[in-house]
Amino acid sequence: MQPSDLKNLKIAVVGAGYGGAAAAKALSLLGAHVDVYEQAGRIREVGAGIGLRPATMNRFRQWGVFDAIADVSSPSEYFEILTATGDPIMKETWPADGEQTHTHLIHRGDFIDALMGVLPEGMVHLGHRLETLQDRGDRSALTFANGTTVEADLVVGADGIKSVVRRELLGDRGPVFSGEHAYRAVIPVDAAHGMVTDDNLRMYIGRGTKVYLLPLRHRDQVSFDITALCPDATWTPEVTKDELLATVAGFDERLVAIARDLDLDTVNIRAVYDIDPVDTWHTDSVVLVGDAAHSMLHHQGQGANSAIEDGGALADALREADSVKEALARYQAVRKPVTDELQRISRQGWTEAEISDVFPGQKPATAAGQE
Structure with missing residues (x-):
C-alpha cells in the first residue's frame, strides 16, 4: 500500500499481550493510526x-x-x-x-513491560472489554463493555485463546x-x-x-x-x-x-x-494474530514467538499489498502453514503409554484434543 494510504489507515488492536503489543509497534511504524484496547485495568503478566x-x-x-528487550533478558x-x-x-x-x-x-512480565514501554503514549486504552464486533466489509465497529464504540478500517484480534474477535468473526469451537x-x-x-x-x-x-x-x-x-x-x-x-x-x-x-x-x-x-487450527483468520477488515489465531501448547516454546512474528508479517503484508483485503490474504498465506505445523507438533508431547496411565484406553491424539 502507498505510504499515504497507510497513514490514513485507522487500526484497532484488541488485546495488549505479546501479539497485540508487537502488532501495534509494527503497524505504527507504517505510519498508520493505531489504538490498542485492553480489557484489564492494568497490564500484569x-x-x-x-x-x-x-x-x-x-x-x-x-x-x-x-536494546529494550536485551536489557531485561x-x-x-x-x-x-x-x-x-x-x-x-x-x-x-x-x-x-x-x-x-x-x-x-x-x-513474561519484563517482556510485556518492555513492549509496552516502546509504544507511543496514549496508544493503549485499558479497561476496554470487547462485547461485540460488527464487520461491515471495508470497515468494522467495536462496542466495549464501558460503553465506548469505535470504528476502524482494520481490526486486529489479539485477544488470546478465549478471543471475542474470533467468536464474533467466525463462531467459536472454544479452547x-x-x-x-x-x-x-x-x-x-x-x-x-x-x-x-x-x-x-x-x-x-x-x-x-x-x-x-x-x-x-x-x-x-x-x-x-x-x-x-x-x-x-x-x-x-x-x-x-x-x-x-x-x-x-x-x-x-x-x-x-x-x-x-x-x-x-x-x-x-x-x-x-x-485451540484446533482455524480455517480462516480474516475477513476484508478483521484479522486474528497470536493465540486468537493459533493458540498452541507450550512444549515447543513457540507461542510468544509466533505472536510476534504474526505482527511483523502483518505489517509486511500491508506494506507490500495494494489493499487491506489483499494484505490480509497474503498475511494468512505466509503465517498459517507455519503455525499449523507448530500446533501439530506441540500436540505430540506424550507417548501412548504415558497417556494411557492417566486416560485409560485413549490414543495420544484424543487426549491432546484431536478427535
Whole structure:
C-alpha cells in the first residue's frame, strides 16, 4: 500500500499481550493510526520465563527495540534434554542468526513491560472489554463493555485463546483441553539447589511429567515449570503440595527439593489448553494474530514467538499489498502453514503409554484434543 494510504489507515488492536503489543509497534511504524484496547485495568503478566528466538529478536532489531528487550533478558547458547535423574538425552545449540543474534531468555512480565514501554503514549486504552464486533466489509465497529464504540478500517484480534474477535468473526469451537496441568513459579537462583550455573534451558523428562529450568540470571532468578498429565480440565485447578510432589516422584532429588520448597501461593497453576487450527483468520477488515489465531501448547516454546512474528508479517503484508483485503490474504498465506505445523507438533508431547496411565484406553491424539 502507498505510504499515504497507510497513514490514513485507522487500526484497532484488541488485546495488549505479546501479539497485540508487537502488532501495534509494527503497524505504527507504517505510519498508520493505531489504538490498542485492553480489557484489564492494568497490564500484569503472570507466569514464568520464555525464550525469544533469533527471528523474534531480529524483528525487535528491525523495529528499533532490540536494546529494550536485551536489557531485561539473557542470551542463551543451547537447550538440553535430560532424563528425570539428569542423564543427558540430547543437547541442541539454539539456532543463531549471525554473531549478534541469539535466543534470549526473559520473564513474561519484563517482556510485556518492555513492549509496552516502546509504544507511543496514549496508544493503549485499558479497561476496554470487547462485547461485540460488527464487520461491515471495508470497515468494522467495536462496542466495549464501558460503553465506548469505535470504528476502524482494520481490526486486529489479539485477544488470546478465549478471543471475542474470533467468536464474533467466525463462531467459536472454544479452547481444547490438552490433558495436562502446568505449575509455574519463579524462584531465586539460590533456591535452585545448585542446578542453575549458566544461561541455558534444561528439560527433565519422567513418565508423564516434564520439568523445565529456565534461568533468568539477569534478575538472579530461575523459572521452574512442571508440566504433568492430569485428567482434571478445571481451568484453574486446586492442587495440594502432595499432589504437586507426586508429579516429580523419581526425579533428581534437587528438583524434588525445589518443588517441596515452593509456596503454593506463588505458583501459577493452570490446566493447559490450545485451540484446533482455524480455517480462516480474516475477513476484508478483521484479522486474528497470536493465540486468537493459533493458540498452541507450550512444549515447543513457540507461542510468544509466533505472536510476534504474526505482527511483523502483518505489517509486511500491508506494506507490500495494494489493499487491506489483499494484505490480509497474503498475511494468512505466509503465517498459517507455519503455525499449523507448530500446533501439530506441540500436540505430540506424550507417548501412548504415558497417556494411557492417566486416560485409560485413549490414543495420544484424543487426549491432546484431536478427535
